Amino acid sequence: MLEKLLDGPKTFYMWLIFLLVLIAGCGLVYLDQLQNGLSVTGLSRDVSWGLYISQFTYFVGVAASAVMLVLPTYFHHYKKFKRMIIFGEFMAVAAVVMCALFIVVDLGQPQRMLNVMLHPSPNSVMFYDMMVLIGYLGLNIIIGWVTLEAERHEIDPPKWIKPLIYISILWAFSIHTVTAFLYAGIPGRHYWLTAIMAARFLSSAFCSGPAILLLLMMVLRRLTGFEPGKEAVKTLTTIIVYAMCINVFFYLLEIFTAFYSGIPGHEEPIHFLFFGHEGHLPWVSYWMWGAVIMAFASLALLIPPKLRENPCLLPIALIMLVLASWIDKGLGLLVAGFTPNMFEAFTPYMPSAKEIAVALGVYGVGALVLSLLWRIALGVKMEVNHMHDD
């Protein structure tokens, strides 16, 4: 099926070239980081994780969200998702590739990366995280490829793929749960020491991941005329709404627990996120308030069926939802976990320009993988004429 990459339109290749240039440029910044160490980042002794790890966390969620298509299709025999599902699976592949890269660029000694496998430490959640991510990547590549191949020959996928699909459903939950345990299981970081962390991670993944997928599908429809199916979009939007409501609810639970209990350690990180310290608003506060506004605005647009089915409002609502969840998980989670620090003191963190450039490079690789895989999937759909509702 790889030959499908060869018959794309010219704009597709220009897009690929743009991505390659971006990746190369950001790659140079990464070389600088390799030379001069993580000193080029905005990290410090007190804030030892930053943008890289938070992006890793966010994209594990995006990867896990493919299950929101797979589960209804295979558990509830909801046929309408069938046409879209391959795009969800391939998005998961791209997301896991990005996760792996975000971990690599975050390491101080990347050439020793294999030590995690050579000297496995069964008490470390990071070991399991690496294992489940690799497993999930493999599962999605195999399942995606085999089902696509079957679609191309217009036959049913082979029987042996079914068990793998069921495993991949459980697996998707596990990757995000284990990632949450990276945070939730350590003492002394008040913002993270909460039993609801895994549940929060899953709810935010299940709203933001499908929202990203839907937005990308809209772009795809614009560019190629591929129609994901009205019913399918409607169902997926409903899933997004429910997940987002739960996501916001879970966050409010955290706020209640922290402020009603009045325990300073639990209050301070949230207070810092939204109100700063000593009358001083850090940059992240502006983002957090933006996230609050966008979260509620997206809900206001998504909950009433009339608005949610409006083709102009839907993308706006989805973009706001994605931004809100990205700020909460891709920025706030890390910043509030480390401020106040272990000494109840405040060391501000802001990603440096180089750090952002390296992260952009990883995004570029993700976009490249996604473009290539989606191009193949689209080629097959065109060949067997699965571009529209029959």
Added chain:
Amino acid sequence: MNKSRRSFLKVAGFSAFALTSGMAALSGVAQAQIAPGKYERAANALHAKRWAMVIDTRQFTGPEDYKPLIDACHSFHNVPQIPGNQDIKWFWLDSYAHVFPDDMNAHLNKHSRESMYPLLCNQCTNPPCVRVCPTQATYKMEDGIVAMDYHRCIGCRFCMAGCPYGARSFNFKDPRKFLSNPVPNPEYPTRMIGVVEKCTFCAERLAVGKLPACVEAANGKILFGDLEDPNSTVRQALAANYSIRRKPSLGTQPGVYYLI
């Protein structure tokens, strides 16, 4: 861990140690000085079941009293001085509120409140840094010391997120660029960029029969000994004085005690 299992481990550890050192002697290979759990201990090595430190802060009058201790530690271990907040700290000072943040008593006596307190790795009995390390680069030795294998560390900094005491430092920059040439102590290895480091309770000095550098420089104001031996100086000091530890509620069981 119960007593019998601990003694079993001790015997097992000792035989393993005898075996490895014996083999090293036979083959004539000089063993690396730092290897996981296999410190080459000299005949005069100091032993304990659980090393612990008692710092008598009452005997220090001000930050300048601690300076020789910090210098002793940092020059013995070639700890560089790096400006900014990407620095390396093994032994350092901070205020009462920062050192004991959960002991918030607004009416604490003036002296205690305004003093500076020394900080170092607590060598916890239940160390979260060991729990989270994905490569076992951070590990616990049989005498309670939480040690590090710099050559195995991948620089993921999970241990920094995990340590509730901020005891770990990461080499954001090449530390050697910030050291004099020759380095303060050529006997002790310098670290490379991209790995984490921290106070080691001077395991390498104990192995040759010496007390930790900071303890030596403190002239009796810091006690060091076996927490499991009721006759040790640390146990006697703890029995006779009121002592506190940092963040005891987290269950990490710090091995550093402060007499206030």
